[in-house]
Amino acid sequence: MTILVVDDDPEIRDILHIYLRNEGYRVVEAVDGQHAVEVINREAVHLIILDVMMPKWDGIKACLKIREEHDVPIIMLSAKGEDIDKITGLSTGADDYVTKPFNPLELLARVKAQLRRQTLTVQAASASNEITIDALVINKDQHLVTVKGQEIALTPIEFAILLLLASHRGQVFNIDKIYQNVWKDQSAFYSENTVMVHIRNIREKIEENPREPRYIKTVWGVGYKIEK
CATH class of the missing domain: 3.40.50.2300 (Response regulator)
Structure with a gap:
């Protein structure tokens, strides 16, 4: 620790x-x-x-x-x-x-x-409140993320993005959908870089090699997903 x-x-x-x-x-x-x-x-x-x-x-x-x-x-x-x-x-x-x-x-x-x-x-915490993907564990109630048992410090926005993708494994979310689901805002006046920076930060924290992500995959020209 x-x-x-x-x-x-x-x-x-x-x-x-x-x-x-x-x-x-x-x-x-x-x-x-x-x-x-x-x-x-x-x-x-x-x-x-x-x-x-x-x-x-x-x-x-x-x-x-x-x-x-x-x-x-x-x-x-x-x-x-x-x-x-x-x-x-x-x-x-x-x-x-x-x-x-x-x-x-x-x-x-x-x-x-x-x-x-x-x-x-x-x-x-109840096991039903956890999502486990290989070595990645997300506890919804505790807002807790661990990788190989090591706690990962995510901001609330980073946690919300990760939880969104992990709760819909296999589904591709484009940047607009991520923004609308996480920020709860339909506004078109936002920068796409905002979401992209958060995705990059999450990868830096949970991936062994952020350049070759194991969890959050990029679907080029479409968006992001966590595979089934």
């Missing part, structure tokens, strides 16, 4: 990196909230440890931005220990709140608890 550590203090990032790595987690780092959003939009992350006080985007702004598109668990870190600060952090979408200075072992226990809860939530 991959954990994103977001803090402008390199010493804290180093300490957390060591403890998390020793528990077998893959760790990626970001130095501020804006950097964190960039990281989570390009790779699958299973949990975020997010400092509140940072330059550029602070943790509150970053958490709000992340929650627009991702359900990944977030543990906030802050030197502020007042109840109102905790309430603010949790109300923006954080799952837990730890006050600095913290015991790394306590934080590690909270990380494990959040990941355990997330795993149990996924396991509790």
